[in-house]
Amino acid sequence: MFVKKVKKYYEYIMTKFNVLLEQKSFRHDTVVRKYIYKDYPKSDVLVVVFSSCTRPGLKARYNYVRTLNPMPVKRLFILDDTGSDNRGSYYMGYNWNFKEEAATIELIKSFIEKTKAKKVIFCGSSKGGYSALNLGMAFENSRMIVGSPQYYLATYLETSSNIPTLTQIMGEKTPEKFEKLDFYLRDKLKNNQYIKSQKIYYHYSNKEHTYFEHVKDMIRDMKKFGYDIKEDVADYTNHSEISYYFPDFLKKSIYDIIRNQD
Template sequence: MGLVEIIKSKEDVHKAGRDLKYLFCEKKGSDKLIVTFPGFNTETGAFRYRYVRTLKDVNAHRLFLLDEFGTRGCYLLGENRNFSVETAVMSLINTIVKKYDIKIENVIMQGSSKGGWMALYFGIKYRFGHVIAGGPQTKMGDFLIHDVEIVPGEEIHFFSKVKVADYIAGGHEKEDIKYLDSLLFNLIYDSPENFPNIYIHVGKGDFHFERHITPFTQELDKNHIKYQLNIENYVEHNDLEFFYPAYLLKTLKSIDKRLI
């Protein structure tokens, strides 16, 4: 079955204050759930699911989320500092966890780039078992407002990224950037206990390494939080699509050999 057919047959809408589109692929007999978050789209409105093909043979229940809020998504949080979309996401996950009697430590959050931020955020905030993140943007405000200036070819998307900041934070001034950057980092400072197992992948030349991952892992180190960092020999952020799928499957196998 091709991706288009999978979407047509399995796409559904979870209604919990906000309408949340998703794909759910059941795996009978499994006690694991993999939640996949979408990445940033290159064109406004081109919302799509990620890693459906990569995970098609994995021995786990698989939930794929879509972020089609605003012009380019809202990191599945909400609008104007309202977390209504996040509430809908957690309602859906909790519904599946309860239905299939899945323990919280057997839930794996994963995604790359923008999806990596969401995997870290939801995984840490709600203390799921594992987080696998490829080239994540940890400083959301910095990424949406500043990073466009140093990414070749991304200049045309500057205003669409600013609109994402406006949608989530209500603006893109200094205080809004600080607010967006704090969303993930405050989770470390507020409660450093009982963290999920964190696995981070990045290319050594990817600007995310220096600007986003290093500051994040430094804070993890300060709080004595364990993590695994995988650094591969590539320089372009877009090369995640070639390197991350293999890392994802390898990491899933390290978590539980029965998954692969």
């Protein structure tokens, strides 16, 4: 565990350095998305990485930049740092307009076209996992590598330290909006036209609260809807510990996809 912690903090420092040198922006409609792109000319695989939640008071940051440095793939890291607290909106948008979601999809499409990628992998943990599923489902033949994402988003945001995020996404809070946001991901999973062409690599611990509150129901629904899922089950008890376990799963899953063309 000590080695994992050292690696985590080293990655954080290196990511801050990379941001100063490599961060760029993409505009769609009224939205500006920040990103870092790492090329690998010999590869036709594009990996898209989404940000996790930060603690209140900390701005959003890029995740898994250092983790994926050795990987022989093209990498697109997208930041979700808008809002009054710079912690983002789950890549969705504000006042119920979902413009951030649309802009993120357009950014990804632009890189698929630019890089001529034949395989696209969406990945992230917790909030990043939710976003990888939510946005990855929009692309046929996509692969999604996720770690313990939330499922009932409105309930999660209301009962955690993320009420400002909930308020910003919904704008004026109504029971109808709350219910729609709570089942936003479930409804997309159910109505996804590309189910048969996609595969999900799903890491979680069955000993921490996210499993009982979100993951268990999501896995059940995914199987009911007909998704191809590869599960990786750990036994840590604190949700934050995912940052020590998910990186290895992420790298292994990407290598499996590359080698097997899965």
